[in-house]
Amino acid sequence: MFNKPGIIDKESELEELTKRFERDSSGVSLKVFQNFGEGCPLRLRFNVYEGCSFCCNYCYIDCKPKAYRKRVKLLQKDAELAASLGLRRLPVMISCSSDPFQPIENDLHYTEKSLTILSGLGFPIIIMTQNPEMLLKKKYLDIISNDKTIVEVTIPSLFKKGFFKSTAPDAEKKFKALASLKKESIRFRVRIDPLFPQIGKDFGQSKQELRTIVEKSAEVGVEMIISKTLILDDDMKPAIKNKLKDFYNQNSILRKTHEKGTDVYVLKKEIQEELLLPVYEACHDFDIPFCSCTSLAKFPDTVKCNFP
Secondary structure (H helix, E strand, C coil): CCCCCCCCCCHHHHHHHHHHHHHHCCCCCCEECCCCCCCCCCCEECCCEECCCCCCCCCCCCCCCEECHHHHHHHHHHHHHHHHCCCCCCCEEECCCCCCCCCCHHHHCHHHHHHHHHHHCCCCEEEEECCHHHHHCHHHHHHHCCCCEEEEEECCCCCCCHHHCCCCCCHHHHHHHHHHHHHCCCEEEEEEEEECCCCCCCCCCCHHHHHHHHHHHHHCCCCCEEEEECEECCCCCHHHHHHHHHHHHHHEEEEECCCCCCEEEEECHHHHHHHHHHHHHHHHHCCCCEECCCCCCCCCCCCCCCCC
């Protein structure tokens, strides 16, 4: 027998409820997040758009954004179903593979509509973006000004070159926006993601660069730093994939993804530890909780990215 909506006590019950949701939902809108690796809390996900015009060099997502009105319409139905099954306590990630605040949002407002639906039904929301400045607009602040919404901003580098070339706002603009969000009492975390070794002058973060990102994050009032190493995917841009191929062939293990079922290269535990150590040490120095996400590497006093 199931508990009342919004009350979930047993892991086995939660598993059964998510299976019922996957069976009865549309399958193209709100979905159960299939985490890659251990330690990732169970949550739901919704990608407002497909593709991303920020076109980060390291990303496997297509640079041409697409929008589907039907997907947003189905969100209402799927979210109501999830709520009725008692899944309202699970946070919804918006968006884990395409930025919800890329330029197309200025014209279509699908992210605004999606946030309104989920917030209205009482779901906790995790907003993942490289463009936190857009959240300072009143219409978004009105939706997210509550204790059930948190923003995760990706700042993998201080520089927009080589591996980190992108049309997304630069690190300075992101930190400035985060300082403003802090004044509005909006909660946020910073993702230093992905991490990968220095290969040539344009690839990889230095220890000092990582420490500076952590320090600047501390200055603007970050709640947590989340970081993990790059997973090499065949869908990545050839120029990037070819640059990293030899290193990953020698220092990785093959894993299958949940959704596509394809092989990806995951760095060995000892390599992950070496790359994550500067971030962990900086977080310790600045008294910031550190989460190694789905990384194989674990450090003392690391935390999970639970929310709320």
